[in-house]
Amino acid sequence: MYQPQVGDSLELLDTPSMLVDLTLMEANISSLMQRLQAKKVAVRPHLKTVKSPELARKLLESGAIGGCVAKLSEAEVMASAGIEDLLITTEIVGQPKLTRLISLVQKHPALKVVVDSLAGAQALNQRLSEARLEIDVLLDLNVGQNRCGVNPGDDARTLAHHIGMLSQLHLIGVQGYEGHLQHIHNPEERTQRCRQAMQLLTETATQLRSDGFPITIVTTGGTGTAEICAEVDGVTEVQPGSFIFMIQTITRAWSNIC
Template sequence: MYQPQIGDALELLDTPSMLVDLTLMEANIASMMQRLQARKVHVRPHLKTVKSPALARKLLAAGAIGGCVAKVSEAEVMADAGIEDLLITTEIIGQPKLARLVSLIQKHPALKVVVDSLAGAQALHQILAEARLEINVLLDLNVGQNRCGVNPGADARTLAHHIGTLSQLHLIGVQGYEGHLQHIHNPEERAQRCRQAMQILVETATQLRTDGFPIDIVTTGGTGTAEICAEVDGVTEVQPGSFIFMDTDYHHALGSSYANALTILSTVISRPTPTRAVVDAGLKSLSTDSGMPELKGQDDIAYHPGGDEHGILTSTDNATVPLEIGDRLEFIPSHIDTTINLHDYYYAHRNGILEAIWPVATRGKVQ
């Protein structure tokens, strides 16, 4: 059985395969770092996008101060690979997760976590006290997404003061993620609403400093808002992730700011009628939670899933589809994070020649 090797041409790859254009990816990284470093904020990329220590190290080499992860299981993989400065951005609740966290902190004490409730803070304190460990925590604040996060104002201050009584927890920052604003297509609306969210975040940080807490970290922002957040006085770091590869959803919101560097290579396996072609990339290869993927370079052909293994291509004007059995096509995912989670490997190429093969090391790490 053929095994892909560095130096192989892309024509040798089986399909579906996940491709990374290294020239475009490197340009995306350089562009983001240049834009944000000019604004004097730190970049802490969210590694739930790349799911790869190899790519995390590339981001660190480009100037990132550390990384974010969403789950304890992701932190285990990244920390064991030498990525020490990690922030887990999702609340850690339940004995199984807390026990895993303790084991992780014992080996990687620089780890930071977020809390948004009295119950969560108390449970974290108790298990750390039993293990004689301490940890730096950030207050997770609701800045309008209405997902996790303590409400600003009295609720946030009450929680902060409670954390202040817990000897194993050290409150050093606040996190506020405006995820509901990332994909707003109108740039003026996105900027206006983002600044409103940032006002809530930085005002809360100021209140907590007035109350005596050493709030050194104010972290926020995704790919769609990072540059806006970075212009707000008081924001110290941003958490973009998707910029490294991009997807159609972000591209429609941000335009050509970053290139679509990741595609899914697929093959036309059937041509039942002149107006329909079928490829070997279905729901197991391309996620559709943010809409349909797009065929690279052919706006007049629409994709929709035909099941787990099949994708159906039709012309947007019901005309003949100019494809033949055996044609190899590249699709741009609509949501990069969930599509990457469907694949085992990145096949990274430059000018059609493989330069690297990276495992998707945190694929399926949902705990």
């Protein structure tokens, strides 16, 4: 099979092919890292867009503390390439995937997952117990997208106390994904609604700490809202991902998401 080389004409490319403007990509990475690091929050880029260990390493070299993935299969690819500090941002459900997760945790113990239900937490705890493994978990909170996550406040606290009785799970943080807000065109409305979502997230984190849980991670914020989230007291890290391939610089994009 012919492998395209730098300088080849477009006619030699098979379809589908992914073409990346490396200069623009580097500018996006540099701009985002500089703007967010100035706000003293950690950057844990979501890798569901790039799906590339090589680009994940580039993000780490630029200052990212680790990575997020949406699926177990993405975690397997990244971990096998040496990307260790990973958070799987959607719940792992069902025995086939739990079996794969156990296999992954055996080799990569720094992996973290989210939970949003007692049934899910118990199933995970059972499989970990059988394998004599433990794992750090985050509560996935529903901050308005209504796709997954436990409700903030009392529901989250109740679930946290149940998790606290599960021997193999260590609750260390909360996650709240405000994806429903990232494409609000009006910057003022986007900012206002994002801050409301962040209030749900950070207040729940404070409540859990008052209950005795060592909540050290409060993670949130996609490309369209990361800079807003980073300005909220109590947020410790943000998860922008698609910024890397945007066709305008991230600075312009944040002021006019469309």
